[in-house]
Amino acid sequence: MSIDRRRFLGAGLGSALMLKAQMSSAEAKRYDVIVIGGGTAGIPTALFAAQRGAKVLLVEKSSTLGGTLFWSTGQIAGAGTVFQQRLGIEDTPQAHFADCMRINRNSADPGLTELTTRHAGETINWLARHGFEVMQDHPVTGIGHDHFTVRRYQQGVSSGLSILNAFLPSLQAQIEAGRVDVMLATEVVDLIQNQQGVVQGVVSNAAGKGLRDIYGRSVVLATGGCAANPRLFEELHGVPLYAKTAYPTSMGSGLILGMAAGGQIRGGDKYASLPGLIPAAHEYPTTMHAFAPLHPKVRQPWEILVNARADRFVREDHPSVDHIEHGILAQPAQRHWAIYDAAMLSQSPPIIPKWDRQRLATEHSRSDMFSRAESLHTLALTAKLDPRALARTVARYNSDIASGGTDQFGRLHRPLPIATPPFYAIEMQGWTLVSFAGLNVDTQLRVLDSASRPIPNLYALGEVIGAGATSGNAYTNGMLVTPAITFGRLLGQRILPLEV
Ligand SMILES: Cc1cc2nc3c(=O)[nH]c(=O)nc-3n(C[C@H](O)[C@H](O)[C@H](O)COP(=O)(O)OP(=O)(O)OC[C@H]3O[C@@H](n4cnc5c(N)ncnc54)[C@H](O)[C@@H]3O)c2cc1C
Structure with a gap:
């Protein structure tokens, strides 16, 4: 096993840690979980699965972890948070759910919205316990989109980086404990499926190292959206990408990997500008x-x-x-x-x-x-x-x-x-900042095929499931980052099957 130390983070991250990646001979192992994409959704998935005892591989195509968190304002919403409690604000997940569905006129997936709102408060409280602090006078009812009826919406003092900085020390601990291997500058270019369609691993491509087969019990697509890819965006939404404002890695490769494995795209018709x-x-x-x-x-x-x-x-x-x-x-x-x-x-x-x-x-x-x-x-x-x-x-x-x-x-x-x-x-x-079309998943975040059957061992979360799924045909406050990190926590903590 070779130990390769790398810097995950750019100097601009201030107090953030320099993580040490243990670059093992990944191809020789079989992982419990392979997470494709080390951004908003992928980091918590890897972290919480590892905390549960899983052996995790996190594969990231760029040279740093963080993805869209480097650009995102990272505004998130949840009911029953410590930030609400300190202002005496009373709230419930049911009220959060009702507000989301009112704002997007019932156009989001109710099951995924319910899953988000039921668990978002605990996600935000986890972040708070790990150093996440909100802007003055937050939570608020709204900022740039239609407002909630209750103050449950907040932005970290350093926008999306506040979320990233809350995750990184815990992730580093899992890396050092040998439960998470990280491969940077490595793109997943294919999924390995057997003849029955069961997903068994990924094919990675690292600069200078060529293609490798890596096997895992579960594979998680956390690759982001496609709003930096004009051709794919237009194909899936029937609308041109008028302006490139998404994080540049949002090229939609997870959509293509998921489709090639039998996954179905939905939500392009929910495009909102x-x-x-x-x-x-x-x-x-x-x-x-x-x-x-x-x-x-x-x-x-x-x-x-x-x-x-x-x-x-x-x-x-x-x-x-x-x-x-x-x-x-x-x-x-x-x-x-x-x-x-x-x-x-x-x-x-x-x-x-x-x-x-x-x-x-x-x-x-x-x-x-x-x-x-x-x-x-x-x-x-x-x-x-x-x-x-x-x-x-x-x-x-x-x-x-x-x-x-x-x-x-x-x-x-x-x-x-x-x-x-x-x-x-x-x-x-x-x-638009985001893409609305995405892979169809159920409330276990399993990728579904054309007959709405789960593709065995394949999961997806974050923008690869489409903004339309959780935000609907609207910009519903925080309904991208909140589900991305909440679903990552849920996948890691309880949904992914582990033999540990
Ligand atoms: C400027 C801006 C502001 C926003 N503000 C908000 C907000 O306030 N609230 C909100 O809810 N939403 C907001 N959004 C949307 C939200 O930030 C994104 O939807 C969310 O961060 C996407 O998370 P993700 O994990 O799906 O993707 P990302 O965080 O982009 O992570 C995907 C990662 O996968 C990697 N990757 C991609 N393909 C591969 C591959 N084949 N192999 C290996 N790695 C791969 C990428 O390099 C990337 O690091 C904003 C978006 C933008 C652009």
């Missing part, structure tokens, strides 16, 4: 130049929103940001333009939270997505909108304000008409 991304370029997939939340709880709107036909299409101050998001989702290519004027620029809080008025004004003179003109007609031409349609839309909005009449979409916050030149337009795009 976020509002207000200001793209860096018109061509897809682009990147984020800036972001305007368009969330009335974050900032009441002063502007109107129009689509590519220069028509308004939604009540911009609707109390549900999910309602606004679905309004945008129904527009051609999910493009939307905020239209406003000089009076709004000088009086309203900036539409892009981190920008002051000067920065906004400057962008309007230099960036493709920001138009400015002395007349509405020229503004429309510059923004590539129909001038007559835009004039008609603005005239209707203004005349309803002037007459004190009801707004066309029932909007209540109408502080000013759009009447003072110069006029402004900001072009925006609907977008």
Whole structure:
């Protein structure tokens, strides 16, 4: 056995530990559990299975453990947490479940939602016992999405890294105890199945070492989503990937491995988009130049929103940001333009939270997505909108304000008409951080085949099961990270079969 010491973590992790990986001759062993992907879901799966006595192999294709936790805000929710208790907040898993299903309009998998909400509180309490601390005044009812009715939603002081830092010392202890082997810079490229379809191991590919067969009793797909892979994303969702904002390793390899083993994809139809991304370029997939939340709880709107036909299409101050998001989702290519004027620029809080008025004004003179003109007609031409349609839309909005009449979409916050030149337009795009399509699993997290039968020994969790499974056709507060780590704990602690 050769011992190879490696650094798992980049210097930027601050107090995080330098883990020592015991790189054993993995191919010579048979593991109880092989976890593919050392990110949000894979780390707790490996850790808790090892704590139960399993011999675990954790295979990670990049050179560090952590996956999307390096980028994620890591906002999580749970009922009955120590963070609620210290503020005297009463809550139950049943109330959490009901809130999730209300927010996503019953579009998430109820069994997986129930499994998450029943156990999320204990997951968060475990994190708290291992150093996880939340931001000031957290838990809250909500941040960027539709709010819960109870304060149960929190973000760690260092975002996703707070979660990673809570896990790593315990994982290191398991590595040092010889119960977890870690292979970094190693990609799983295939699953080993016998003729009956029973999964028996994986084929790994490490740079310079070639292909290896590694055997295990259970194989867990924890490889993340596919929102960094435009071709696969579009194939599974029927919608282009408009902007690349997911962690770059989210290439969907676990979806392909699972499908090749007989797994079924579901959830592409649950695709939901976020509002207000200001793209860096018109061509897809682009990147984020800036972001305007368009969330009335974050900032009441002063502007109107129009689509590519220069028509308004939604009540911009609707109390549900999910309602606004679905309004945008129904527009051609999910493009939307905020239209406003000089009076709004000088009086309203900036539409892009981190920008002051000067920065906004400057962008309007230099960036493709920001138009400015002395007349509405020229503004429309510059923004590539129909001038007559835009004039008609603005005239209707203004005349309803002037007459004190009801707004066309029932909007209540109408502080000013759009009447003072110069006029402004900001072009925006609907977008997603995550993929909604994923492998169909049951509440034992077993990957199911086309007849809804479990594929023997194959499990999946995290974004590889699709955001649609736990978040539904919406962005339900924390319903990706919370199930990823909760399911990892449950798989490791009780679901995975072990002979120990
Ligand atoms: C910017 C951002 C903010 C977000 N904020 C939130 C939030 O606040 N709350 C929330 O609930 N959700 C949030 N999400 C979503 C959430 O973070 C992700 O859905 C979740 O972290 C995914 O966890 P995972 O374990 O499935 O994937 P990851 O954490 O990405 O881990 C997958 C790992 O598998 C590895 N891997 C992939 N393929 C292979 C292979 N073939 N062999 C070996 N290794 C492989 C990858 O390198 C990676 O390390 C956010 C996402 C982003 C991008």
